[in-house]
Amino acid sequence: MPEKQDRYDVVVVGGGNAALCAAMTAAETGAKVLILEAAPEPYRGGNSRHTRNFRCMHEGPLSVLIDRYGEDEYFDDLIKVTGGRTDEALARMVIRETEACLPWMQDHGVHFQPSLSGTLSLARTNAFFMGGGKALVNAYYRTAEALGVDVLYDAPVTHLAVADGRVNRVEYIHGGQQHNLAPKAVVVASGGFQADIDWLAEAWGPPARNFLIRGTPYNRGTVLRDLIDQGADTVGDPTQCHAVAIDGRAPKYDGGIVTRLDCVPFSIVVNRDGDRFHDEGEDVWPKRYAIWGRLVAAQPDQVGYVIIDSKSLPLFMPSVYPPIEAGSLAELARKMGLPAGKLQTTVAAFNAACGDTVGFQPTELDGVATNGLTPPKSNWARPIDTPPYYGYSLRTGVTFTYLGLRVDERAQCSDAAGPISNLWAAGETMAGSILGQGYLAGFGMAIGTVFGRIAGREAANHVG
Secondary structure (H helix, E strand, O other): OHHHOOOOOEEEEOOOHHHHHHHHHHHOOOOOEEEEOOOOHHHOOHHHHHOOEEEOOEOOOEOOEOOOEOHHHHHHHHHHHHOOOOOHHHHHHHHHHHHHHHHHHHHOOOOEEOOOOOOHHHOOOEEEEOOHHHHHHHHHHHHHHHOOOEEEOOOOEEEEEEEOOEEEEEEEEEOOEEEEEOOOEEEEOOOOOOOOHHHHHHHHOHHHHHOEEOOOOOOOOHHHHHHHHOOEOEEOOOOOEEEEEEEOOOOOEOOOHHHEOOOHHHOEEEOOOOOEOOOOOOOOHHHHOOHHHHHHHOOHHHEEEEEEEOOOHHHOOOOOOOOEEEOOHHHHHHHHOOOHHHHHHHHHHHHHHEOOOOOOOOOOOOOOOEOOOOOOOOOOOOOOOOOOEEEEEEEEEEEEEOOEEOOOOOOEEEEOOEEEEEEEEOHHHOHHHOOOOOOOOOHHHHHHHHHHHHHHHHHHHHHO
């Protein structure tokens, strides 16, 4: 049994995409590798289980990707969503490395497919996993185990003992007992702290208790907090995170990608008082959908409401939950708990501000905008006037947090005294090094894959 082995070259903390990339890369050098995954086996893989695609630079058609998507365009897309809050050197390194990562992923068992209906705008930029993130995770576990990687499930790490510039001991719980290991190298790839609601509330205040957690309930930031308490260098703002607007009926944890709502560009969004509060047509959805989590978080009760009519229903990939349907706006308001008179007034003002809709193009910025309305709707502005009417409630869905471990281009962690000689980090636990705010679809998998491979390589090189 793995727990009976006294010695491992590399211990990887975590069991998602970044952890697996690190483990496979280290194992391919001949290193003896152990993965400690906090989740039980059916829930292995962290947030990677819920992913769909990988954003990839390419100078020409590559696998399922069409045309080209160069470094500068990719970086410009990142700047748009982060507002410039990124480490340009690390960001560009990730972007450049993605081109080589895609064939590497295929070599390690991942299969890709062309963009699905509702995601055609990503056909040039994002490669979609056949079978989704769960298929990717399963493929990587099969490959890792074939390479001799040992895996312990239900094995949360509770402490990494750092002294004299290195990790001397890894403490974890398995089978109800405390265990200790003294590996030569450690890779931390155990995600952010978003599943610890108390920690979220420390950063955001009481409104965070109304947030939903899209991903795994096992990413509680235990190792992150442990290393912070020991003085590890950190990066990022604890209030920044990948937060999107999801269906308000989603479960508290682990609702995943199927609870996301892609209808905002074709809607108006109101708060509980029936007031619009932001430009729903600000930019193309894959680049801007992440802002809506924060926008909804700022509204009363941390809730918003999407209002569309029958013209818009076929234009987006639906949530797992059907919309609320009504024959009139007043009836829809009653069903959604909104003030009927105010909603009708808001919709009437919006409709009156809509102009010529001949140029409406649902897959690109079309300039079909409102006139004289505050806030405006800059694109896709068509009157909401064709019954039946439909509505969704929106809540803030947190995917992962951006407060994390600061790393260099070798994925190495440090503290005030300098580099921690045998500690590396990859994935969401260090993504704040690159993502200061906002999110770009498929970029989390890019960071995890690139830095997972780097961390695995560097850890194996340290072992020698």
